[in-house]
Amino acid sequence: MVAIIKTGHSIHRIFNYNENKVSEGVAKLIGAGNYPLDIDRLDLRTKLSVLEKPLALNEKTSRNSVHISLNFDHSESGIKSDRLMEIANRYMKDIGFSEQPFLVYQHHDAGHPHIHIVTIKIKADGKRIDMNNIGRNQSETARKAIEKEFNLVRAEDQKKQQYAMQPIGPEVVHYGKVQSKKAIQNVLDFVIGNYRYASLPELNSILRQYNVQAERGTEDSRTFKRNGLLYRIIDKQQNPVGVPIKASSFYSRPTLQFLANQYPQNDKKRQPFKQRLKNAIDLALKDRKISLHELSAVLQKQGIIVCQRRSGEGQLYGITYIDHTTKCVFNGSILGKAYSAKGLMERCLPLSISGKDSLALPLHPPQKETGLHLPQATAIAEVTKAAPKSGEANINEGLGKDILESLLQAEQAADYVPKQFKKKRRRRNRPNSNQ
Structure with a gap:
């Protein structure tokens, strides 16, 4: 299993990205953590409002949203939804997010089975969860334990397969194709x-x-x-x-x-x-x-x-x-x-x-x-x-002021991708994801 963690400035965009995949028929909401209702009773407003509420308590943390993908070997395409939720719950617990609200989506738009987890790093009391080196430490520990417990293909054995979180940028809107x-x-x-x-x-x-x-x-x-x-x-x-x-x-x-x-x-x-x-x-x-x-x-x-x-x-x-x-x-x-x-x-x-x-x-x-x-x-x-x-x-x-970003550039910068799946490149300073 390969875990990829990204943080971002907008929980709306991460949420919309996954919900749009659901609308397109290539993803499905399979579970939610720390939500007041079962997923079949959650409407769009409720799904988002539960994530937004804690964010209002801490406006100083700009990168307050978290997007995680758990990627499995192509041979594991038969994993059932309830089993995937067990894996997601265990992973969130092991990285210190067990009390955070989160949504879990199973995607079917790639050549390998994978799930996306949408959550936030602001607690119910407004305090920020420290994510410094979370990928290298907590995530790696959780990944290895989950691979062993659920009998999954180890990340080390998947080196030839490249994984990447799809950039979350808006697509050009074509009337009639999307709501x-x-x-x-x-x-x-x-x-x-x-x-x-x-x-x-x-x-x-x-x-x-x-x-x-x-x-x-x-x-x-x-x-x-x-x-x-x-x-x-x-x-x-x-x-x-x-x-x-x-x-x-x-x-x-x-x-x-x-x-x-x-x-x-x-x-x-x-x-x-x-x-x-x-x-x-x-x-x-x-x-x-x-x-x-x-x-x-x-x-x-x-x-x-x-x-x-x-x-x-x-x-x-x-x-x-x-x-x-x-x-x-x-x-x-x-x-x-x-x-x-x-x-x-x-x-x-x-x-x-x-x-x-x-x-x-x-x-x-x-x-x-x-x-x-x-x-x-x-x-x-x-x-x-x-x-x-x-x-x-x-x-x-009117008076010109700043704007813009690459049309298809991802809003989130990857805070952690396992080193065995990265292409070799020169070392450079990593940004602090908690700013």
Whole structure:
């Protein structure tokens, strides 16, 4: 048996990952520990609320969620669910989590039998469970004892088989394939919880990568007048599909005011990474003139996506940079005039009106996204330079602040994977999972 332990910032995302597998028919909830009801009487809200309650008692611990996978040899595919629960209960007891609430899912989406355990490291009294070296010490001891007691294939005998916890990142949402609210929530948990942003347009530049969009509605709408916010699914051409969902209906409540409260701290966090982005652009354009299409390709190799905003006529009027390496998003004008849409048009070869140079985002009509910004946002906002056609609204880009992370990058970093299953690599300092 091979045990893999990961910690993360979001219990919602770990929970959603496993529940989505259940919805897809490739996983099943087989048991729960320290829950008030039997699993056949647990609805989604109850499953999650039991895990969330202790977390509210300790907000200082950022990596408060735990995701464990117990992997068995392919020859052990006949292990029954009740037997797997016995193994899970014994493992949780041996690593010191016997009193923690946890959910156990049996997955059928890999070539070997395995289960996932979803739990938290905050106790009922708000104290944090110390997980330093838990994989090397408690987990290894528990693993060896369980292998012997349950007559399982030893981890040492499975060296040729590679195990890995699948990254928990949101998938691009396709309308009709997954329940809309659940799919949008998964994207919101990932983006809002990990990236830094300072305006609604900047947030949308990331959400649209997943076919999700936040919108306020028209200025005469009830939602707009009441400072409401809606989230909805969009298609590849960024046309809205399906029914929009109110921000207040999501359990994380990513409302307009909530987002606005994130802007100042996000802006502060991303400032150290601004120069990296400017240097990457300057270096690509040094001593030569290339097209915006070529510039986008060069930057993309460094993990930087160039999101172009064009009018219905194909005229470029705005640029947003998404830096996946530093997890930051910058509106072009925030970096300086030389990095805005107008500045790039002067520094690059003429753009193709046909849209050839639009690498990151499809062409779409401008949309008004006047979210709540910082007080000084109006003075330094990037406004559409080209006058929009009739019926098209200007985009008011607010003060840019941080955001982003690799689209498919896992939210959790592996705290422990047995060394015999790791590829040889240079030693480096390991992060403290309890921070």
